[in-house]
Amino acid sequence: MPETAAIEVKDLHKRYGSREAVRGVDFCVKRGEVFGLLGPNGAGKTTTVEILEGHRERTSGHVSVLGHDPGERAAALRERVGIVLQSCGVYPHLTVRESVGHFAALYPAPRDVDEVLDLAGLGELGGARTRTLSGGQQRRLDFALALVGDPELVFLDEPTTGFDPEARRQAWETVRSLRDLGKTVLLTTHYLDEAQALADRVAIIRDGEIVAEGAPSELGVGGERYRITYRRGAESFAEETADPTTRLHQLTGEALARGQTLEGLTVTQPSLEDVYLELTARD
Amino acid sequence: MTEHALERPQVLPATRADRRWLGLAWRQYRLERRMFWRNPSAAFFNFVLPLLFLALFGAIFSEEQADLDVIVPGIAGMSVMSTTFSALAHNLVFLRERGILKRMRGTPLPTSAYVAGIAGNAVTNTALQMVLIVAAGKAFFGVDWPGDPGTMVVFVVLGVVCFASLGVALSHAIPNFESAPAYVNIVFLPVIFISGVFYDADNVPGVLRAIAEVLPLKHLVDGLSGAMVRAEGIADHGTALAVLAAWTVLGTALAIRGFGWRSSAR
Numbered sequence: 001m002p003e004t005a006a007i008e009v010k011d012l013h014k015r016y017g018s019r020e021a022v023r024g025v026d027f028c029v030k031r032g033e034v035f036g037l038l039g040p041n042g043a044g045k046t047t048t049v050e051i052l053e054g055h056r057e058r059t060s061g062h063v064s065v066l067g068h069d070p071g072e073r074a075a076a077l078r079e080r081v082g083i084v085l086q087s088c089g090v091y092p093h094l095t096v097r098e099s100v101g102h103f104a105a106l107y108p109a110p111r112d113v114d115e116v117l118d119l120a121g122l123g124e125l126g127g128a129r130t131r132t133l134s135g136g137q138q139r140r141l142d143f144a145l146a147l148v149g150d151p152e153l154v155f156l157d158e159p160t161t162g163f164d165p166e167a168r169r170q171a172w173e174t175v176r177s178l179r180d181l182g183k184t185v186l187l188t189t190h191y192l193d194e195a196q197a198l199a200d201r202v203a204i205i206r207d208g209e210i211v212a213e214g215a216p217s218e219l220g221v222g223g224e225r226y227r228i229t230y231r232r233g234a235e236s237f238a239e240e241t242a243d244p245t246t247r248l249h250q251l252t253g254e255a256l257a258r259g260q261t262l263e264g265l266t267v268t269q270p271s272l273e274d275v276y277l278e279l280t281a282r283d
Numbered sequence: 284m285t286e287h288a289l290e291r292p293q294v295l296p297a298t299r300a301d302r303r304w305l306g307l308a309w310r311q312y313r314l315e316r317r318m319f320w321r322n323p324s325a326a327f328f329n330f331v332l333p334l335l336f337l338a339l340f341g342a343i344f345s346e347e348q349a350d351l352d353v354i355v356p357g358i359a360g361m362s363v364m365s366t367t368f369s370a371l372a373h374n375l376v377f378l379r380e381r382g383i384l385k386r387m388r389g390t391p392l393p394t395s396a397y398v399a400g401i402a403g404n405a406v407t408n409t410a411l412q413m414v415l416i417v418a419a420g421k422a423f424f425g426v427d428w429p430g431d432p433g434t435m436v437v438f439v440v441l442g443v444v445c446f447a448s449l450g451v452a453l454s455h456a457i458p459n460f461e462s463a464p465a466y467v468n469i470v471f472l473p474v475i476f477i478s479g480v481f482y483d484a485d486n487v488p489g490v491l492r493a494i495a496e497v498l499p500l501k502h503l504v505d506g507l508s509g510a511m512v513r514a515e516g517i518a519d520h521g522t523a524l525a526v527l528a529a530w531t532v533l534g535t536a537l538a539i540r541g542f543g544w545r546s547s548a549r
Contacts, residue, residue, distance in 0.1 A: 090381075091318055093322050098317075105310050106307065149390070
């Protein structure tokens, strides 16, 4: 496997009239990794991904996807990429199996249709007309259509927006199985837990700029900060400390000396959510 | 992943690429056919309606052969327009709104093969209609087999290209699927009424006649009527061919210029 990146983005800009939706974005996605582009609605995630997919033209900057400029829309690139977009529908009068079968025929080396239906959790629904599918089932069909061409790289644009918890869990399983298959995945989401659960690395985007990038665990630590919470009687306490060992010793020592207990004692590090909220908070 | 680079040369030999293109276009075409018959409302509007009109008006004017000689080629012209112009405008707005165009664009399917599949579907409907109308004319309405079949084919082909391009062009102007029937019918219905589909266009009042003269359908109906009823050749309809050709050029330019893959709402 060549040591080149699957996706390279350097100083990407996109302007719509006077509004600049993407303002100098840089990031790099390695082959075989799940990369999360995380940000609130309107931050520029979808614009960025649509430029990488060849659906939009960039205003300026360098973009490389599997060694191609997506703006050239080469068939050789499209054969190697699968796309799950929020805004894409399916033919309503076809069955699930017909839809997946048709898309399989568009690619030079497709996966087996039944295998893909199983992978996407649609094994039972092959004969159903697509217009009868629920929202979650339609999104699973989106996955199946994106995977049937056996792509090396998969774009997932907000793959679980509007899902109930069960459908969401299933979609996560599908993404994990993509990683197990060795696919590179670029995932956009505005759900932190989703990025945390799925991505090897995360870039947080706000107002068209990347404000943080790294592994979810690294982002989550955010320095040596710990949060201690407990209750004493009816009162709740919460405090932050850089040295939880000493502070806990003090707290528990005092409590024991007074013959009290610290109810509901917890020690946590700030989650990615805390970091995310800090980074994306509007001034 | 290296074997991908080895397996797939950047440029396929021309014949293999051509065969692949044909295969993809053929697949898309078959898919469009299958979906056409599964969608009853589309099948009705674009397919059954002209035949229903033919049956109704044929019955109403059954006493007058002169009227039947107008109705049969008139309905043929209307069919060309409804199977291409109306059908493509509806379908493209639907495909755009649903994000299906955008999804197809993300696949390796060449745009030209995709368009060929969709257009082939419309052309098949037109051809089926022509056969049904000519057969019904012979069987029930006293109109003999076309006197000049070659000229009829020329007019049908030109009519298909002309109205297909105008249908694609119109689809760009339609903001969403809910409004598509209104946009299509505000063009389609007045045009069929003033263009001599149901009665001789020469009986239409002056202003409307002048408008019809500028529009393509009247000329298509003239050409079809000449070929089907009076055995007139292409040479007898130079003006009709010129007007249809002019609209085709305009329609094609507008169709290509305004083409958008995604819903305008996004």
